Amino acid sequence: MIYFDFAATTPLDPEAAEVFVQASTEYFGNSSSLHDIGGQSQDLLENCREELANLLGINKKGLYFTSGGSEGNFLAIEALLSAPKKTGKHIIAGLAEHSSIHGVLNRLDGYNITFLPLNSSGLIDVEELERSITPETILVTVQHVNSEIGTIQPIEEIGRICLEHDIHFHSDFVQSFGKINLRNIPQLVSSFSFSGHKIYGPKGVGGVYVDPAISWKAFFPGSSHEKGFRPGTLNVPGIAAMTAAAQKINDRMGKNHDKYLELRAAFMDSLKPIKDFVHVHQAESVSQLPSIIGLRISGIEGQWMMLECNRYGFAISTGSACQIGMQSPAKVTLALGLSTQEAKEFIRISFGTSTKREDVIKLGETIVGIVNKFKL
Template identity: 35%
Template sequence: MIYLDNAATTELCEEAREAMRPYLEEDYGNPSSIYLFAQRAKRAVEESRRKLSELMGVSPMELYFTGGGTESDNWALISGIESTGKSHIISSKIEHHAVLRSCAYLEKRGFSVSYLDVDERGRVDPAAVLEAIRDETGLISIMSANNEIGTIEPISEIAEIAGEKGILFHTDAVQAFGQLPLPLGKSRIDLLSASAHKIRGPKGVGLLYMRRGVKLPPYLHGGEQERGRRAGTENVAAIAGFAAAAERAFRTMRERGEKERRMRDYLIRRLTTEIPDCCLNGDPEERLPNNVNVCIRGVEAEPLLLLLDQRGIAASAGSACASGSLDPSHVILALGASREDAYGSLRLSLDERLSREDADRVVSEIKRIADYLRRE
């Protein structure tokens, strides 16, 4: 199989697997218990927090472990706006559903949300953020990089605007974490969400960065875990795996990114020049190093993906969280594309192991299938 859906999830790396093993087989104690056996698990959680904080350039006290990016986003949005005592949120039309549906939930509770447009490349204009701010604005949430089209957003500029206005700023960095340098120590970012399984860590664990001085109320209620901010017994093995995967991701970021960028650009060039009416979605330069998203006009993504799967190639039409939906991608529509074009968007999210030979096979199969579907 040629796996090109790394934006949905990634293969567990060996470093994460080995880091997790002791807490699955031997040191399985509850880290909240006081006896020595359990305290080994507690030390693993705190050592993982320390490792992640060093990689991110923040204090360990600013990191809270969660069940994944969705929980982190929900916590940031819902508890975030509640903590401000204000009623207005600013976000964008291309956010992940974990943010958009949190906003929709808040709207039902009486909060108001401004969903900003993006340009044809999927970029949020900082000037539009500034213009949307009202007296009652309490929270701004803009993703670091889009999960479907890969466009990198001007987060530092937007965070600066929010900071100057005294507004809480959150960024969903699930796709950017481990792929791009995140300027946490030098920016005005208040809240940041990340997830382990996008960087070859385990599923079911994530983090919320909460800048010192920001005090969100708990989102989950129960015990006193995570310094009383996030109830629930810690997933010790997954947390250890998260830290190990992050160490690998940050250590290899530059070299890995260069490899992915070269293969990304090779795929984009071949697909858009060799397939008629095939165009790139997203920014050609300011995009994630491993993201290819194209629209093949006259070809629906669903049969294309099924036929690719039969040929041993795993790809996607957009967010895995929207699989099964009959609606076209909200991200592609926000770029100004027609519904027909949005149904024909194809996302290839690769990693550094993709060879030129495999890339050539992928292009050949897509060309062959697109030609077949257009003749049907």
């Protein structure tokens, strides 16, 4: 089976796995315990916090470790809403946000929420966002990179608009962490989330940055971990392994980007025999993560195409793994204004560090063969 679903999750890097085992056996103490064994775990934890803060260009005092991106999104939004810059009950969010964002917004009572669609290039219209702002707007939440089509949202512009209007800005960095240089962006947001298993770290660990100047209130009263940000004993081995994976992918970021550009071009070239049926949802290269390709093939349901590819030994997806179990269309298809039938045709191919050019071409040729058989 050849894997083309790296946007859903990645395999654990062997070096990160070694760190995980070492930390689990040698630094097993509870980082909150006051004895020396707990102190060793606490020292490792703080070293990881400092290293990740340096990689991200943030103040380590605002970095909190979580169980992953979904929990991070929930806690970040709740933290910002507990300390708004002004009085109001209006929130602006992208319609294509991850299901965890929709989950926390749907549970809020008394808030008026404006959902912004994407334009034909898969991007938020900044002018439409600015027109949507009212005196009551206290929060904007827009993901940095869409997990289903890989478009890079204009975070810098959105951040400046929010600063001008005294609005908190949360961004989901789960798909951009380790793939885009983020060091110049954090000062433009109030908070952001990230996850370890998208960068060859372990599952069940991630982080949130909240601007230390924000005096948030804990969502879970009485929580003693992470300055009260969340309850539960910290997964120090997982955090150490995630940090090792982050260091490694950060060093390879430029090389990976160039590689994915070549793989994307090779894949698109392999689909030329069926180009009249293929619709790729993407932005210009400057606003597009090359490792994620979201597309439709006219007349062929994405789930059927995914199963056929699986039969031929290729693992692709029909969108965010957090949404698939609900059997509902990828949120990006709604945000793009696709019809119900078009939404059902959506599939996603995503590359990783182990992806080979010859495998990309084989996948393209396989899809062409499946389409030709289907169309006969």
